[in-house]
Amino acid sequence: MIKSLSQVALLSxxxxxxxxxxxxxxxxxxxxxxxxxxxxxxxxVVISVIAWALTGEKKKSTGSSSVITSIE
Known part of the structure; x- marks a missing residue:
């Protein structure tokens, strides 16, 4: 029995x-x-940084806002 188990272990x-x-x-x-x-x-990390950069908050312009270019 022991010999047969050792042969199976060698063939596995x-x-x-x-x-x-x-x-x-x-x-x-x-x-x-x-x-x-x-x-x-x-x-x-590279994919996370790219996704973060593309979906990050955009800077709001300090100039006069127009009803045509922004929705509040």
């Missing part, structure tokens, strides 16, 4: 692969951090 990584799959080298810790942590955070 091969079970998840598709037939004919040839996996390449793994990612380094720096690449993994960059791709899955830093890049998503940077994209979120």
């Amino acid at each position: 990584p091969g079970i998840n692969q598709e037939p004919g799959a040839m996996p390449g080298e793994g990612l380094t810790a720096l690449q993994t951090f960059t791709y899955f942590v830093a890049a998503p955070i940077a994209l979120f």
Whole structure:
């Protein structure tokens, strides 16, 4: 029983692969951090800043306002 469990544990990584799959080298810790942590955070910040800049309050003009150009 113990021998059969150890054989299953050795074969388990091969079970998840598709037939004919040839996996390449793994990612380094720096690449993994960059791709899955830093890049998503940077994209979120950039999109947030763009959205904030485009939807922020506009300056009100101090000149005379016209009924045609503004609704109060």
